[in-house]
Structure formats: structure tokens, C-alpha cells
Amino acid sequence: MKNFATDLQHKIDTKTKPIGSLGVLETIAFKIGNIQQTTAPVLSKPAILIFAGDHGIVNAEPVSPFPQEVTTQMVFNFLQGGAAINVFCKQNNIDLKIIDAGVNFDFNNVPNLINAKINKGTKNYSIEPAMSIDDCNKAILKGKEIVTKQFSEGTNVIGFGEMGIGNTSSAALLMSLITKLPIKNCVGKGTGFSPEGVRAKKAILKKAKNNHQQTEDPMEILAIFGGYEIAMMVGAFLQAAKLNMVILVDGFIVTSALLVAQAIDKTILNNCIFSHCSNEQGHFKMLEFLKADTVLNLGLRLGEGTGVALVYPIVQAAVNFLNQMANFESAEVTNTKY
Ligand SMILES: O=C(O)c1ccc[n+]([C@@H]2O[C@H](COP(=O)([O-])O)[C@@H](O)[C@H]2O)c1
Numbered sequence: 373m374k375n376f377a378t379d380l381q382h383k384i385d386t387k388t389k390p391i392g393s394l395g396v397l398e399t400i401a402f403k404i405g406n407i408q409q410t411t412a413p414v415l416s417k418p419a420i421l422i423f424a425g426d427h428g429i430v431n432a433e434p435v436s437p438f439p440q441e442v443t444t445q446m447v448f449n450f451l452q453g454g455a456a457i458n459v460f461c462k463q464n465n466i467d468l469k470i471i472d473a474g475v476n477f478d479f480n481n482v483p484n485l486i487n488a489k490i491n492k493g494t495k496n497y498s499i500e501p502a503m504s505i506d507d508c509n510k511a512i513l514k515g516k517e518i519v520t521k522q523f524s525e526g527t528n529v530i531g532f533g534e535m536g537i538g539n540t541s542s543a544a545l546l547m548s549l550i551t552k553l554p555i556k557n558c559v560g561k562g563t564g565f566s567p568e569g570v571r572a573k574k575a576i577l578k579k580a581k582n583n584h585q586q587t588e589d590p591m592e593i594l595a596i597f598g599g600y601e602i603a604m605m606v607g608a609f610l611q612a613a614k615l616n617m618v619i620l621v622d623g624f625i626v627t628s629a630l631l632v633a634q635a636i637d638k639t640i641l642n643n644c645i646f647s648h649c650s651n652e653q654g655h656f657k658m659l660e661f662l663k664a665d666t667v668l669n670l671g672l673r674l675g676e677g678t679g680v681a682l683v684y685p686i687v688q689a690a691v692n693f694l695n696q697m698a699n700f701e702s703a704e705v706t707n708t709k710y
């Protein structure tokens with residue numbers, strides 16, 4: 373008896389094209405068909421959720437060339453439609469939501485901003501855990517709740533973006549603890565540090581890592597070194613997989629949240645498509661750890677979910693060829709004899 377995967381592969385292989393000639397689009401089509409367990413998958417109401425949060429360490433140590441207030445300023449920029457992610461979402465008809473996960477500013481019911489604030493930024497993990505386990509859990513729950521709401525609005529394909537000055541440092545620490553790679557392989561220039569800046573950042577983060585009891589528990593690692601936006605994305609990943617959505621994975625910080633989420637539940641990876649390889653040194657090794665192939669390699673290093681917004685038309689094209697192309701028989705095209 374033939375199984376489902378064989379039927380799906382047969383449908384892909386009998387389209388009017390040489391076998392394999394649509395390359396990565398064929399891999400994507402197979403993956404989405406497999407997620408939805410159908411040979412005629414549908415993508416509905418694509419959405420990107422941007423989680424924003426501040427990091428206590430930023431005001432104490434030189435881990436970013438930008439000051440903390442840029443997180444707040446960029447949240448206003450997202451709400452006004454002026455950021456890169458706004459432009460790309462508009463171009464590709466992607467629903468965009470902005471979430472205050474833990475920004476160090478009182479927004480006081482600013483229209484269109486989803487208020488999920490747990491605290492006004494994390495604590496400085498050079499000296500104490502960034503979050504209490506309790507607050508970290510609250511963030512995870514909020515992330516789950518927000519994804520459930522988006523799903524109830526009809527979304528079955530989702531991506532996450534983030535904004536948080538200093539969050540490449542958190543991401544590097546999470547990466548180092550989960551992959552067991554040394555800090556030096558996980559730290560990069562972030563928003564644009566000079567080589568000297570990166571050197572100092574590595575020394576600060578190595579010291580911060582050694583200031584805490586080493587643990588292998590993903591929840592503890594997240595609470596000690598994470599951020600509210602990262603913890604909320606961990607919850608978002610877990611819930612999106614539970615709801616069997618197609619999950620599009622963005623750059624370095626978003627993938628660090630996925631590293632934590634997959635340490636809690638490995639099966640999440642079955643639902644993930646990786647948009648791009650970020651230019652942040654460390655992302656490539658993160659992807660290698662996850663055995664993940666990416667679709668784009670555009671030298672992106674922005675975050676916000678921009679890789680996801682840019683890859684979406686290609687993902688849609690994969691589903692469209694599967695649903696709309698003729699096959700050799702229907703189009704009466706002669707297939708290979710050999
Ligand atoms: O997504 C990426 O690969 C990425 C790589 C480097 C930087 N970023 C963005 O830059 C910010 C963090 O950089 P930093 O230098 O402040 O740690 C944060 O807002 C991220 O969205 C994002």
C-alpha cells in the first residue's frame with residue numbers, strides 16, 4: 373500500500389517539469405503538504421508578530437553600539453509604518469502585529485500596540501538572572517495566548533520578529549548554553565560593533581556566563597539569560613506547532629528562541645521553514661546545530677521578521693505550483709523514457 377508521503381512526492385514529480393527542477397520550492401511544497409497532511413495545502417492569512425523587549429545589561433555594559441531607547445523608538449516606527457518590516461509586509465499582504473513584551477517605556481494604551489508587558493526590561497544578567505522563573509513562565513504563556521488568538525483569526529502560516537537593543541547578547545548566551553559551543557563562536561557584531569567592540573562584548577558575555585551556576589534545563593537557561601521578547605517567542609513557537617501551523621523562522625534572535633523551544637519539544641522542527649541565514653556570525657552554526665537549510669542568503673542582519681516577510685512569496689509559489697501546475701498526463705506532455 374502506498375503511503376501519504378509517496379502520493380505527495382508523486383504529485384510533485386509528475387508536474388510538467390524535469391524531476392527536481394524546482395529545487396528548494398519542491399522541498400517547501402513537500403514540507404507544507406506533510407505538515408497539513410494533504411496533497412493540496414492552503415496558506416491562509418499569513419502573519420508576522422513582532423515581540424519587543426529591553427535588556428537590563430544594556431545600561432550597565434557596552435554590549436550594543438545603540439542605546440536602549442532605540443527599542444521604544446523603533447516600536448513607534450513600526451506603529452507608524454516606517455520600518456523595513458512594514459514595507460515588506462505591505463508588499464506581500466502579510467498581517468503585522470506589534471507586541472510590547474517588556475519594553476522599558478510606559479506606552480499607556482498606544483493604539484494598535486498589543487500590551488503583553490511582563491516588566492520594563494530584564495535585570496542585568498551579569499550579576500543576577502534576567503527574569504524570575506515565574507516571569508519567564510508568564511511570558512511563555514502570553515506568547516501562547518497571542519498565537520492562539522492569531523490562529524482563531526484564520527492564520528495558518530506564521531512568523532515571528534523581534535526588536536530589542538542588546539538581544540544579540542542574550543541570543544548568543546542561549547546559543548552557547550544549548551549548543552555547548554564556546555561564547556566566542558556565538559557572539560557577533562549585532563547592530564554593528566567594530567572588531568574591538570565585538571572583542572569587548574565577548575569578554576563581558578563570557579564573564580556573565582561564568583557568573584551563573586551552569587544548568588542544562590532550557591527553562592532555567594532562558595530565565596537567566598533570555599529576554600521577555602525571546603521568552604514570548606518560545607511560547608509562540610510551542611503553540612504554533614501545537615496548532616500545526618506552518619512556521620517561518622527568521623534570523624539570529626528568533627532562532628535562539630527556537631533553540632530553547634526545540635529543547636523543550638523537538639517535534640516543533642517538523643513545522644519550521646527557515647527563511648534565511650543571517651549575517652550575524654553565529655547564525656550559521658545555530659542552523660547547523662538544528663540541521664536546518666535556509667531559503668535565502670541576502671546578507672540580512674536586521675531582525676524584525678524581515679527574512680520571513682521576504683521569503684513568503686517564495687513559500688506561496690511552492691504551494692501554488694503544487695496546486696496549479698498541470699501534470700504530464702493532463703497537459704499531454706511526453707515524460708522521459710529513461
Ligand atoms: O535577526 C538577526 O539576525 C539580527 C542580527 C543582528 C541584529 N539584529 C537586531 O538588532 C538588535 C540587537 O542588536 P544588538 O547589537 O543591540 O544586540 C535587535 O533589535 C535585533 O532585531 C537582528
Ligand SMILES: Cc1cc2nc[nH]c2cc1C
Binds near residue numbers: 446536563676
Ligand atoms: C535602527 C534599528 C532598527 C532595528 N530593527 C531591528 N533592530 C534594530 C536596531 C536598530 C538600531
